[in-house]
Amino acid sequence: AGHHLSAFDTADPPAIGVVDVTxxxxxxxxxxxxxxxxxxxxxxxxxxxxxxxxLTDLPANRKPEVGAGVSVVAYTGPAPPVGTHRYVLLAYRQPESAQPFLTPEHQQEVLAQGRKRFSHAAFAAAHGLGAPAAATYFQVAASEG
Structure with a gap:
């Protein structure tokens, strides 16, 4: 099971890094x-x-840091209205040929789709990402009171 965190602890974007084991x-x-x-x-x-x-264009094998990569859709921290929610992070290796990964036009397409009913599988397929290279998750419960 994923770690249980508070909405307060997850309000700001995390320092993030990816290690390329290859x-x-x-x-x-x-x-x-x-x-x-x-x-x-x-x-x-x-x-x-x-x-x-x-987040795109996150370089591998660097010390985790806040602000690394290109934030195409800005971070919004967990604030579940009811129950305990899972928050899943998937890391995909970008195609070597795509630098930068998403053009401004592609960024606008993603933003136009909105946040609700996003499909990570459809996004990965549309951009030639394949299966995730890494995944993790954590849980946040709705605030009481």
């Missing part, structure tokens, strides 16, 4: 998707996958 001197770049598969209610997730963050 090469210590890799020039690989990664795209990170953070989404909520339980929005707005784990019992009725009609807005799943709710997109909380889309």
């Amino acid at each position: 090469s210590a001197h890799s020039s690989a770049r990664f795209t990170v998707v953070m989404m909520d598969p339980d929005a707005p209610d784990p019992e009725n997730p009609v807005n799943a996958e709710y997109l909380h963050w889309l």
